[in-house]
Structure formats: structure tokens, C-alpha cells
Amino acid sequence: MSAVVLAATGGAVLGLIQPAPTVHGCHGTYAVSLPASPSTFALDATSCTSVVSAGSATTSAPPAFPTAPPLTADGHLFESSQRFAQFQTGGYAMSNDEWGTGYNTQTLWVNSSQNWGIHATQPDTPDVKSYANIGVNLHTSLDSLTSVTSSFNETNPVGGSWESAYDLWLDGTGIEVMAWTYESGGVQPLGQPVGTVTLGGSTWTLFVGNNGHNPTYSFVREGNENSGTVDLLSLLKYLEKAGYFSNPVLSSIQYGWEITGTGDVEKDFTMNEYSAAIGTS
Template sequence: MRTLRPQVRAWHGLLGVLMATFAVFAVVASLVTAAAPARADTTICEPFGTTTIQGQYVVQNNRWGSSATQCVTATDTGFRVAQADGSASTNGAPKSYPSVFNGCHYTTCSPGTNLPARLDTVSGAPSSISYGFVDNAVYNASYDIWLDPTPRTDGVNQTEIMIWFNRVGPIQPIGSPVGTATVGGRTWEVWSGGNGSNDVLSFVAPSAITGWSFDVLDFVRATVARGLAEDDWYLTSVQAGFEPWQNGAGLAVNSFSSTVETGGTPGNPDPDPGDPGDPGDAPACEVSYGTNVWQDGFTADVTVTNTGTTPVDGWQLAFTLPSGQRITNAWNASVTPSTGSVTATGVGHNARIASGASLSFGFQGSYSGTFTEPTGFRLNDAACTTA
């Protein structure tokens, strides 16, 4: 074996030290790279500026009601309002609608979207939202869901559905209140009106909702049932953001997701019309309400009959208990809350009511004063007759 000269051995030793040092630097560099964000946040101050997030949604500044500066910063999962100057009168339109959307809005379409989609080909439209609110502003936090008789990708659609997750300050939806409705398992105050260019149906939460996963199609069905859209119309976009009237810096959509599940053909929303989630026709129903009453207490046996031509999946029966009545327990359905405007929801074994079929559930409760029975039953937001 050949022996290395001392100078050569020394050089090899130095080379080993240098290689070890470079290896440490490489590990540190890889850790720094792994910890870095996937993309830099993007700030938009142009009135109608946009950018793309998650490779599939569009964030828009959408400052249309004010000349004051507004900037939004798009993040990996949503956006936040970075600057919100100026104000608008609270008895008029808001300053803007900074938002994130799936679909097409004023010629801008999100990457890879399958919208516009004809409603009778849509079997579901799941969406999820997480909001960040502030106190020093006047605003609503809301979804905008746009429907039109044509598959348009520009301009104003004929019907706008708004879902108000929160409102702060002396503001109200367009139009006037027309009652309450249970949609998506929640009770909403419903407003209906128009802004001169399109119809607006608004669902207003009684208290702030900071996050929720739900099916947009539930609200679309409720709108069709009220005659403000038809099954052969098109869903063009699903949007989530804020309408600020005063200030608004710090408002944030922390995360957003929206998908639209299609696969049927016009007139037949799903290859298997028995699958849950089919839009079908607006429910038609009859309710029988039988009671057994004693001093301060009662039981109610409720029978719901589907008199329509299509199954009702994920059924929810909404009604209002007379004043003084409180539910203490229920069977064959979940009934919440215990007083006031309540909603009975099917459980696993009876979540579907076939066409022409009936199901029954019941509950026990207490009452004060004179006992009376509720009226005004609504099955999945469609009015029922009473037997």
C-alpha cells in the first residue's frame, strides 16, 4: 500500500473539514427553505384588481362604491383587508365587496372552474369558510351566490343570493324581511328585494358565525322554492367576503373552499335520481300534529307525508312553538332549539322521505298558560298543508 506524503495527508484532512462544514450549511439552508412560505403574500390596491390563490380561486379587491383607497392582501388560503379608507352612508350601498370566489364574475373566471353549471345537473356544492372579524368597522360578512337564466360569464346575473354570517352596525339587506327559514340546519331571517339590476334574496344569521362547512345548493333550492330562480338556470359563481360601509381594515377570510359536483344531464340531475342531494322539485308535504296534553305537560306525535313526486333527502321540518312551550326530549328526530322557532331533522335511519311516503317523530314538553298547537310547518323551506 502506498503511503501518502505528510502534505497530502494534511490537505485531505483540510478537505474533510471543509466538506463537513459545507454539509452543515446545506442542512441549515434546507431547513430555512422548508420553513419559508409557499408563496409571498400579494397586496392589491387597484379597484378591480385580482390574483389567484390555491391555484383555483380568485381574490378580488372589488372596490366599486368609493373612490377612497382599499387594499387586500391575498394569502395562501384566503385574504385580509389591509387598508380600507373612506366611508359610505349606512342607509345606502357599501363601499366594496372584497372577496374570494369560485366561478366567473365580470369576465374573470377562476382556474379550472366548472361554472357556470346548470342547476339541474348539480348534485352538490360543498363550501367551507373561516372568517376573522373586527369591532371598529361597519360591515357584513357574507357569501354571494349568483344565478342566471343563461350561462353568462360577464355582467350582472338576474338573482343574487346573500348569506349574512355577521353584521356589525346599523345596516340591513336589500328589500324587506319576509319571515324566517331553516336552511342548512340553521334558522335565518329572510329578506327579499331588488337593487334595480337584479333580485336579491338574503339569509341573515341571528348571531355571528365565524366558520361553517355547508352545501351552497341548500340555499339555491330555497331560492328556487321561492320562485326567484328555476332548475334550468345556471350557477355562475360562489363568493365569500365582506361588504364594508365604514373602515374594515383587519377583516379576513382565513380559509375558503368551494366545489361544485356535477355529472347529470339537464332535466336529470344525477344518473341515479335516488342519490341524496338531488335538487329535484320543490318539496310538497302534509303534516299531521297529534297531541296528548295534561297540566303543564304534553307530548306531540308529528307525521310528515311527502306528497311530491321526488324523494326528500336530509329532511328538515321547521315550525314555531307557541309561547310558553319547551321541548324536554324527542324521538326519531333531532329537534332544536327547545323553544321558539325549532327545526326537526331526520336521523340516520329516517333521513329520507320517499315520494308518497310518511314518517313520524315525536317529542315531550312543558307549557305554561293555555296550550295551543303550532302552525306554519315548512319542509326544507317549502310550506306544508296540515291534516
Template structure:
């Protein structure tokens, strides 16, 4: 029997044929860190929940979630709730750039970084800051150094950096109040936005801060090695979520 398929039949067959639905990409969490020093590393970055000061809290907890990682950057967040000890830092959840030991600061050409972040809610006491340790010993423990460079992107709820204000200076295209003081055996240089603004989007070369310190504040750039290059937040009290939509850091030698 001869089967004849008319144009109307073709249209009917085409209409009945299944059509694949568009696939919506699913963003999967890479890791959730709730232990005091929960740690995760991938694609040249490392993450630490780092609840180092939790003993100063009367109650509270914190968990850090790594959303995505690639060689070009990361996204992550941390949820925290800390009560008590309002003038004490409870943690420093952070994303750090991994690198080989033995990088003398004077030999680093540039340390470009870019970040977009937010805090919700904002009725808290906390900061958002880069934290960079350097030491004469390239094998120095990563929990400290000879010198500490902090670049605060936000000072929230009236918290203050270590030390005293020594000057106001323009570095990397931004105006900063520079505070200097001791953190244990470390000398700490903290750059705070002089106008009190939040740098929700920040793009700069961190090496320029070291260049300024070497030229103006006696920083020994020729015998200091990079120990850690991190970005994160230091909560004091309250409850909030710190979200890093994108973050990247590089070290060029």
C-alpha cells in the same frame, strides 16, 4: 506516524461537528391587490379587491392580500378604511371559486363550503357574506345576474340587506331571516342570522339555499346558470382588517 483516536477524542470530534438548525417554514404572500379592481387567480380560486363603491366615500382606501392558495382552499385578508356615505357599500373584496360556464343550478348536486374568519377591530359598519349570481344566459357578465343569493355570516354596526324581511326559515342547519328585494334588475334573496350571531366558523352546502328558494320562493332553478360563487365582506364605514384563516368551496355535479 500512527494516529490513535480514543473514545474521548470521538466525543470531542462529535461535539465539534456542526449540526443543522431546524428550518422554520416561511409563509409568503402570494399577492397584494391595492388597485380598485386588483385581481389575482391561482389553484381554482380568484381574488378581487373590488372597490366598486369607493365613489360614495369622502375618503378611504383598501388593499387585499392573498396569503396562500391550494386546490383544497385559500387564506387571505383585506385592510380597509372608509369614511363618509355611511349607508353605502364601498367594496366587496372577495375570494371566488372558478368553474366552467354552463352549470345549471338544478343540475348541481352540492356546493359545499367551509370558512373560518375574523374582524378586528369590530367597531365598524360592514357585513360578511357569500354572494352568488345566477342568470338564464350562461355567458352573462359576472358583475350581475338575474338573481342574487347572499348568505350573511355577520351583520355589523346596524347595516341592513336589500329589501324587506319575508320569513324566518331553517336552511343548512341554521336559522335565517330571509329578505327579498331588487338590486337593479336582479332579484336579491338575503339570508341573515336570525339570532344576530356571527358565524365565525361556517360549514354548509350552498345548494340547499337554492333548493329552498325553488320550493318556497319561486326561484326558477331549472333555467338559471351559476355566474359567480364568491365569499367576502362589504364595508360601509370605519377601519378594520378582515382575515380569512381558511376558506374552501366546491361545486359537485
């Protein structure tokens, strides 16, 4: 600390600052025994006493890192035999959708949006039993779309009555447009054939019908394919130009297997790759 000295000199008051003494350090010893015992130490030959309180050492657990979800008994990310089981991943929803009547057993399994499928055991009765599918919801008017494309790669069983098909829903569930890419067992879409047309590099037969709730338009491809890319916008634009509807909203795109029967034996259906994309103006 510095001292201030005031001195009078010829009527003036001078403030003189006296420098503080220089401290060259201190020397002491410290002894303590724990827990919470009085402690003594000497500082520059002066004895001092203090009390040291014992503390408890604390540790915290290391931060938890995310772990992968447990796999099913069969080694899948997800598996369920519930009729309407659904699992979302990769921006898509995979659904078992066993919606029909007279169904038996169907199991949905999922590893990713690029690797999923079903084990289906369905009786050979006339009604559709299920539509296991991968889907994405949209809300885009037809006239604002510049492209709607989808690619798939699937492994299908031999035998059974079923088809692989896109299901496009317009104006919510007001209009249904299907595009069949593979047909087995002689199944036919709802409605009557009204003509054949070549769109997006494939030849299709168009069926027009009504399921009692909404109109249905089904394009059945000439020849089966296990993989490919479909120009879905060309199908929608064809229907619009033909006067079946005007600028509806594309609400969702689904793709999967619509199963009528498997002879009551298990059939395995697998999706190896899938994508759907739209472009807008």
C-alpha cells in the same frame, strides 16, 4: 480483405476464398502543438503529416430552476391598493372590488387562497364601498347539482359597518342570492324580510328585493359566526321551490366582506381558510 480465386476443374469452376492476412495491430507516435500547427506522427515506421485545427472549448449554463416570485414589502405574495385589484391562485380569484361610491382606501393582500385579507379605511357614509372576495366561476344548472357547500374561517375586526357574506350569481348576473354569516354595525340587506326558515342547520331571515338591474335574495343568518360550513344548495332549492326562479345556471360563488364604513380608521379582515365545492348528477 479476402481474395477470390477461380480455378477450372473438370469443367467445373470452383471459387476458392483465400483468407486475408491477419493484422496484429499498429504502433505509432504522435506529436502536436496547438493551436492549428502541422502535426507529425509515425505509424509502423512510416512518417505522416496532418493538420490539427484548434477548437474552442464551449460550456453551457446549467438549466434554470423555477424561483419563487418576489414578496411584497410587507412579505406578501401579492399586495395592491388598486380598486379592482385581483390575484388568482389555488383555483380561486381574490378581488379587492372597491366598486361603490365615496370610498377611501382599501388594500388587498394575498399569500394563498387559504391566507389573504384586506386593510380597509372607509368613511361612515350610507353607501356600500366594496366587496373584497374570493370567487370561483361555474356554469352548472341548478337541477343538475347534488351539493353546493362552502367552508370558511376568518378573523374579523371589532366595530365598523359591514357583513361577511356569500354572493351567488345565477344566469350570469341575472339573479343574485346572498347568504350573510356575520353582521356588524346594524347593516341590512336590500329588500324586505319575507320570513324565517331553517336550512342546513342554521336559521335564516330571507330578504327579497331588486337593485334596479336584477332581483336579489338575501339570507341573513341568526347569530354571527367566524367559521363554519354552509349548505348553499339548500338555500337555492328553497328559493326554487318557493317559485322565485326555475332551474337557473349557477354561474359563480363568491365569499367576502361587504364594507359600508370603518369610521375612517383602518380595519383588518383576514381569511384563514376557505373552500367551495359542488357535486353534480
